[in-house]
Amino acid sequence: MSSNPALSIVIPVYNEEANLSVLFQRLYPVLDGLGRGYEVIFTNDGSADRSLELLRAQHAARPDVTRVVDFNANYGQHMAIMAAFERVCGEVIVTLDADLQNPPEEIPKLLALVDAGHDYVGGFRLNRQDSLFRTVASKLINVVRSRTTNIEMTDQGCMLRAYRRPIIDAIVRSGAINTFIPALAYSFAGNPGEVGVKHEERHAGASNYSFYKLIRLNFDLITGFSLAPLQVFTMFALACSAGSFLLVIVLALRRLIIGPEEGGLFTLFGILFFLISVTMVGIGLIGEYVGRTYQVVRARQRYHVREMLETK
Numbered sequence: 001m002s003s004n005p006a007l008s009i010v011i012p013v014y015n016e017e018a019n020l021s022v023l024f025q026r027l028y029p030v031l032d033g034l035g036r037g038y039e040v041i042f043t044n045d046g047s048a049d050r051s052l053e054l055l056r057a058q059h060a061a062r063p064d065v066t067r068v069v070d071f072n073a074n075y076g077q078h079m080a081i082m083a084a085f086e087r088v089c090g091e092v093i094v095t096l097d098a099d100l101q102n103p104p105e106e107i108p109k110l111l112a113l114v115d116a117g118h119d120y121v122g123g124f125r126l127n128r129q130d131s132l133f134r135t136v137a138s139k140l141i142n143v144v145r146s147r148t149t150n151i152e153m154t155d156q157g158c159m160l161r162a163y164r165r166p167i168i169d170a171i172v173r174s175g176a177i178n179t180f181i182p183a184l185a186y187s188f189a190g191n192p193g194e195v196g197v198k199h200e201e202r203h204a205g206a207s208n209y210s211f212y213k214l215i216r217l218n219f220d221l222i223t224g225f226s227l228a229p230l231q232v233f234t235m236f237a238l239a240c241s242a243g244s245f246l247l248v249i250v251l252a253l254r255r256l257i258i259g260p261e262e263g264g265l266f267t268l269f270g271i272l273f274f275l276i277s278v279t280m281v282g283i284g285l286i287g288e289y290v291g292r293t294y295q296v297v298r299a300r301q302r303y304h305v306r307e308m309l310e311t312k
Contacts, residue, residue, distance in 0.1 A: 005037035005065075007111070008090030012080035013042050016098040017049040019202075024058050027096075027104040031065075034108065041067045041084040042098075046074035059309045068309035075303040081181055083303055085168050094162045095181075099202045102160035106197040110162035113193045119164040120189035122182060124155035125199035151183045153194065160197050161185070233282050240278055244271050 009031065013020070031038045044052045052070060059066045069083050081095060092114050094107055102123065113121045163185055170188040171181065186192055248271075 005039045005090045006092065007031070007034070007036055007038040008084075008088040008093045009038065009040045009107075010081060010084040010088065010093060010095045011040065011042050011098050012045055012077050012084075013047060013051050013055065013098050014045040014074065014077070014080070015047045015049050015051060017047070017051050017054060019099050020051060020054045020058070023098055023100055023104070026100070028062065028065075030104045030107060034111070039065050039067060039089060041069065041088060043069040043080035043084050044071060045077065045080040046071045056309065063311040066309075068307075069305055070307040070309070072304045072306040078181065079303045082172070082176075083305065086172050088165075088168060091165045092162060093165065093168050095159055097159040101200055101202055102158065103198050103200055106160060107162075109195050109197060110160065113195055114162050114164065116193075118191050118193035120167055120185050120192040121162040122153050122155070122186075122192070122194045123158045123160035123197040124153075124194055125158050126196045128199050151186050152192075153182065153186060156180070156182060158197065233285055237278055237282060240275065244275060247271060 009027070011023075016023075027040070031040070042055050042058075044055055052068075055068045055070075059068050067087070069080075069087065071080070071083070085093070092111065094110060096102060096104065096107070102125070106123065110121045110123060161182055167185050167188050171184055174184065176184060
């Protein structure tokens with residue numbers, strides 16, 4: 001393997017046994033036809049199926065261009081990508097999912113824009129093959145992200161992206177624990193670009209992203225790049241406090257003018273319960289930011305590599 005390949009392909013793998021053989025058949029011919037040196041780094045993120053076995057076989061078949069990072073447990077897609085980023089040798093790095101929803105044949109589109117001078121190129125999915133729910137939810141999340149951060153991207157959920165080496169080096173140096181890598185890369189980029197890429201149905205298996213994980217990912221995105229949630233909550237809490245204060249004055253005046261009224265106590269309880277719920281939301285939001293700070297300052301090892309398959 002060349003010590004300085006022009007291109008590095010990074011692919012996180014988690015229980016993708018049914019997709020890997022087809023991925024190998026489609027990916028390597030595309031890369032061989034580019035006419036430039038390359039390496040492919042797979043990170044096995046604690047798969048419980050035969051994914052590691054298939055990765056071993058592929059490394060044995062193409063040891064000159066294949067490297068495998070094997071985690072001892074499941075640390076999540078973010079850590080799988082970061083582990084590969086810390087080991088890439090290429091001058092241009094492309095990330096790709098193993099489920100074949102973003103076809104490997106689209107990689108040359110991104111490289112063309114990188115060659116044209118862009119230091120970061122994001123793909124956006126054309127004619128999406130996801131369910132209606134996931135498509136609508138993705139568009140809604142994109143709107144929320146655009147309103148609360150300065151990160152501009154058409155499709156934040158597309159994994160097919162290309163980065164120049166200085167962007168990857170900046171991401172690694174940042175030491176980010178839980179953040180959204182494409183957004184972090186955008187914040188470091190000087191000349192970002194986008195290109196439409198094909199989108200296919202998942203070749204086999206089911207998505208590893210549950211509804212909760214999708215919410216968690218996008219909450220990390222918003223809280224990791226903006227203080228807008230705290231600012232919005234502060235304004236909302238002030239408005240609620242002002243409204244509650246006015247209502248208490250009105251009830252006090254009615255008490256003095258009209259006298260005791262049936263149901264007034266329940267009105268006060270309703271106001272109290274509402275304010276308590278607002279307070280709980282605020283505590284949770286503040287805790288989210290404090291928790292992110294805690295994860296950074298404790299400096300605990302983020303992942304453990306059980307084995308590296310590579311040819312020196």
